[in-house]
Amino acid sequence: MNAIAPPRRRPLRVAIAGFGAIGQALALALDRGIPGFELSVVSAREKPAAARRMEQLRNPVPVLDIAELEPQADLVVECAPAALLPSIVEPFLRAGKNAVVISAGALLQHDHLASLAAQHGAHIIVPTGALIGLDAMLAAAEGEVTSVRMITRKPVRGLLGAPYLTENNIRIEGIEAPLRVFEGTAREAARGFPANLNVAVALSLAGIGPDRTRLEIWADPTVTRNTHRIEVEADSARFAMSIENVPSDNPKTGRITALSVIACLRKMQAPLRIGT
Numbered sequence: 001m002n003a004i005a006p007p008r009r010r011p012l013r014v015a016i017a018g019f020g021a022i023g024q025a026l027a028l029a030l031d032r033g034i035p036g037f038e039l040s041v042v043s044a045r046e047k048p049a050a051a052r053r054m055e056q057l058r059n060p061v062p063v064l065d066i067a068e069l070e071p072q073a074d075l076v077v078e079c080a081p082a083a084l085l086p087s088i089v090e091p092f093l094r095a096g097k098n099a100v101v102i103s104a105g106a107l108l109q110h111d112h113l114a115s116l117a118a119q120h121g122a123h124i125i126v127p128t129g130a131l132i133g134l135d136a137m138l139a140a141a142e143g144e145v146t147s148v149r150m151i152t153r154k155p156v157r158g159l160l161g162a163p164y165l166t167e168n169n170i171r172i173e174g175i176e177a178p179l180r181v182f183e184g185t186a187r188e189a190a191r192g193f194p195a196n197l198n199v200a201v202a203l204s205l206a207g208i209g210p211d212r213t214r215l216e217i218w219a220d221p222t223v224t225r226n227t228h229r230i231e232v233e234a235d236s237a238r239f240a241m242s243i244e245n246v247p248s249d250n251p252k253t254g255r256i257t258a259l260s261v262i263a264c265l266r267k268m269q270a271p272l273r274i275g276t
């Protein structure tokens, strides 16, 4: 007797909102093939430039405005400037569709998004991104966590333009030794460094929240990589981890970030899923 073949589900159509360092790398990966997904549409600020970048794909897709994405896709991957987060994900959540969010820092200013997802049976998924160890952080947070501390060191050009530096008149151009530019909570860091500290917010959401997660930021002319060290004290374990990220075309963004999004999508459809 022939075995009955399981029904073949059609691939999930992916919209990429933001066609920059992360968006382009993800588009190329989807174009090469991630099982269970197909790229259906992207959004970019400058359409002619995006159309030129689209030529790198074997199967080019339309470049539309953010407001036009939802009907064209089953899932959105947000990889745009943080301020655009609500306009990108709200239409998808309202339609009961999932959103992968990489501008994690902006979630703190828009906590209605999680309620919106719950109301419509949708999910917001935050990949580990440029960080390390969210699996251990999530597991430890099932028990008692006493402290979470993160120390970030970035080359000067990875921090230039951060509102906290401007508001506090902190000049980092031309410094010759490491300078600690911030000490505070993940919530304060997200406000002051919106394009730099998504990782601290992701860590805090996995662990003990943005008001108890402590953070130091150093502008460091001696490093070439964005470096994050995490130190956690919990009743289940003590752990310390660090990651040194090779910058992508965008000096503020580590190359591993796009790879984390690709791995996150792959895991969503995988028959065998590894990690918390």
Ligand SMILES: NC(=O)C1=CN([C@@H]2O[C@H](COP(=O)(O)OP(=O)(O)OC[C@H]3O[C@@H](n4cnc5c(N)ncnc54)[C@H](O)[C@@H]3O)[C@@H](O)[C@H]2O)C=CC1
Binding pocket: 017, 018, 019, 020, 021, 022, 023, 043, 044, 045, 046, 066, 079, 080, 081, 082, 084, 102, 103, 104, 128, 129, 130, 131, 194, 195, 196, 198, 199, 202, 250, 252, 253, 254, 257
């Ligand atoms: N969670 C994490 O670990 C990390 C998160 N990030 C965050 O991810 C986001 C994307 O980062 P990158 O790809 O490096 O940025 P990027 O600056 O290279 O790309 C952003 C893209 O969004 C596009 N864009 C701007 N306005 C738009 C509009 N109105 N409509 C459509 N597209 C628009 C820009 O043209 C640009 O191509 C940023 O918010 C960044 O802070 C970055 C690194 C790590």
Ligand SMILES: O=C([O-])CC(=O)C(=O)O
Binding pocket: 130, 195, 196, 197, 198, 199, 200, 226, 227, 245, 252, 253, 254, 255, 257
């Ligand atoms: O390390 C990186 O590549 C980026 C980073 O800090 C962030 O956006 O949180």
